[in-house]
Amino acid sequence: MRIATFNVNGIRAAERRGFPGWLAERTPDVLAVQEMRCPSGEVPDVFAGYHLVHDAGMIAGRNGVALATRTAPSAVRIGFGSKEFDREGRYVEVDLDPADGPLLRVASVYVPKGGTPFEDEASLAKMQRKFRFLRSFARHLSATRREAAREGREFVVMGDWNIAPTELDLRNWRTNRRSEGFLPEEREWIAGIQSPRTLVDVVRHHRHGEDGPYSWWSWRGKAFDNDAGWRIDYQLATPRLARSAIVTGTDRDLSYDTRISDHAPVVVDYDV
Incomplete structure (x- = not known):
């Protein structure tokens, strides 16, 4: 069973840059998508053969999450019960009952970027807002x-x-x-929602001790060419599912000019 996650940085732009070819080649059974940036009625016809659940959110041209699954979902949940964030298109969750595999619950999440306390009041406010999201989301993760x-x-x-x-x-x-995304408080939070009995970072568990594999590189400068990236896209799975991973990694584009997004898909093959 192949499960992938991909921040496409705009599904219409990704279509022009080669997303349909990637999807046809990799054919995941489950695909989580972030930053669709597209009203539901304007999603391009790139998910043929999949059941698509899409939450565009209420902010035009921003955010938006989706799940594309080969198996029709038996249940769909939009948002995670947050009055502040559920209108932003940041979380969608479905149950899958495949005939030839385990019962599954899968989710796609787009966490706010945040800010730092070191710049100005606006950046501090973004950091505080991110932590409101994280606290609420942690409660949902435990419950679901x-x-x-x-x-x-x-x-x-x-x-x-x-x-x-x-x-x-x-x-x-x-x-x-001192940058958002690598603050001690953020790293403490992501570590706190994981354990050998709850959720496991599948790629890190499978590729213990390796640098990366990175999943995001800035469009600016030589970050991509120099592989000066960040691993901020990942799959957290229940321990039994995580232990079944046999192939893990990111589909890094061959060159800057062929990039579909500023993110790379994170793809895991599970032996279930």
């Missing part, structure tokens, strides 16, 4: 994971977390210790 377990379901939540968990997860970590 437990509910999935009671139903006999494995659970995987994936997407753009906008947090690099460790020094292995960004090339220039020394110069980014």
